[in-house]
Amino acid sequence: MQNDFLMISPDLPRSVRSGEELDLPKLNDFLQANVPEVGTVAAVQQFSGGFSNLTYLLQTADQAYVLRRPPFGATIKGGHDMGREFRVLSLLQSHYDKVPRPVVYCETDDVLGAPFYIMTRITGVILRASMAPTLSLAPERMRQLSEALVDNLVTIHNLDISKTGLNQLGKPEGYVQRQVEGWIKRYQNAETDKIPAMDTTADWLRRNYPGDQAPAFLHNDYKFDNVLFASDEATGEPLSEIKGVLDWEMATVGDPLMDLGAMLAYWSEADDSPAYRNFNLTWLPGNLTRQEVVRRYAEKSGRDLSEILFYYVFGLYKNAVIAQQIYARWKQGHSKDARFGHLLPMIIELATKAANAIETGLL
Numbered sequence: 001m002q003n004d005f006l007m008i009s010p011d012l013p014r015s016v017r018s019g020e021e022l023d024l025p026k027l028n029d030f031l032q033a034n035v036p037e038v039g040t041v042a043a044v045q046q047f048s049g050g051f052s053n054l055t056y057l058l059q060t061a062d063q064a065y066v067l068r069r070p071p072f073g074a075t076i077k078g079g080h081d082m083g084r085e086f087r088v089l090s091l092l093q094s095h096y097d098k099v100p101r102p103v104v105y106c107e108t109d110d111v112l113g114a115p116f117y118i119m120t121r122i123t124g125v126i127l128r129a130s131m132a133p134t135l136s137l138a139p140e141r142m143r144q145l146s147e148a149l150v151d152n153l154v155t156i157h158n159l160d161i162s163k164t165g166l167n168q169l170g171k172p173e174g175y176v177q178r179q180v181e182g183w184i185k186r187y188q189n190a191e192t193d194k195i196p197a198m199d200t201t202a203d204w205l206r207r208n209y210p211g212d213q214a215p216a217f218l219h220n221d222y223k224f225d226n227v228l229f230a231s232d233e234a235t236g237e238p239l240s241e242i243k244g245v246l247d248w249e250m251a252t253v254g255d256p257l258m259d260l261g262a263m264l265a266y267w268s269e270a271d272d273s274p275a276y277r278n279f280n281l282t283w284l285p286g287n288l289t290r291q292e293v294v295r296r297y298a299e300k301s302g303r304d305l306s307e308i309l310f311y312y313v314f315g316l317y318k319n320a321v322i323a324q325q326i327y328a329r330w331k332q333g334h335s336k337d338a339r340f341g342h343l344l345p346m347i348i349e350l351a352t353k354a355a356n357a358i359e360t361g362l363l
Helices: 002-007 024-034 082-092 129-134 139-157 175-190 196-207 256-266 290-301 308-331 338-342 344-360
Strands: 043-047 054-059 064-069 102-106 116-120 216-218 227-231 238-245 252-254
Touching: 024 102, 064 082, 082 102, 082 116, 139 216, 139 227, 139 238, 139 256, 139 290, 175 196, 175 252, 175 256, 175 308, 196 308, 196 344, 216 256, 256 290, 256 308, 308 338, 308 344, 338 344
Parallel strands: none
Antiparallel strands: 043 054, 054 064, 064 116, 102 116, 216 252, 227 238
16 A cells, blocks of 8 residues: 555656756765765756756765756746745744755856755655545545644744744735735736736736735745655555645745635635646545635634635736746746646636636635
8 A cells, every 4th residue: 555655646756857957067066065074966866746946856875865946947036046945944944843954055057057955855745736636545634634734834924033033034014015016017027828817816906905914934835735744654645744844935024814825726626627626636525625724724823814815816816927937938948848838728727716706705
């Protein structure tokens, strides 16, 4: 049973994709000059999950490390800021035990053609949407996992931003409006096809800013895909213990409900369209519904969620823009990853879902 589960995991490292190879001699020269204790990297593999930054497994004689770098051809600095992620991990080390230890950061393009950083590896199970067709977790286990995901988000939002020094990562005043205007501009810059629902959603967001929330530390891309669960030694199945949270490059300080809204925007349900269900595996039996996520977060955090519709709609819009940016990069020939060429239907699906939520007032 253990092997059956592990065989479907998309996060086992594989051969490096063509065009995304690392210059190993240059990398080893950099390591020898800056962190010789790491040793020499003898083998490199690549993790295939995700659509954003490229992630590699580095194997030395004594230990495995993980290297992160932006995708080739990327020009979206805010979404691929390796220095920010490295700084976040460094600040979190003493206050939140579910992050890998940062090892070294290279801010120049001289070594690998882009900034990158290296961290220790945390092993565990990541639940991705592609696993859903063959994943046979009991509904009770699936519910425990989704509850743990919500509770851990509350834990992150409860970190003392002054004590941890995390408050230096952003300016909470006017955060929501800056985000809305920024993502609208990003969409306009990356637009390839006319999607009316994107325009109507942008207009609605501008007219419906919510009241202020007490600022908190935000992961800014929190979902099953970025969480490592402990695994059962006998079966390999995920347990509700969260061992690590990954992908912190967009972390900041601001309205915590922006984080919750973003998670809800990924949270597909059983009666959603097939295209949207491909976005996550939260539609599997046992998972919390979006409304149950809201209720649990409100109960655990004590925050007012009366305006959660705004945050959910913005989360859908933001996800559509992210997909649009990736799709535009592929269409311009900057990426050879075939997955990126099939993103347009998902962009339309997200825009339509946002417009429907506005019309019905429902998540």
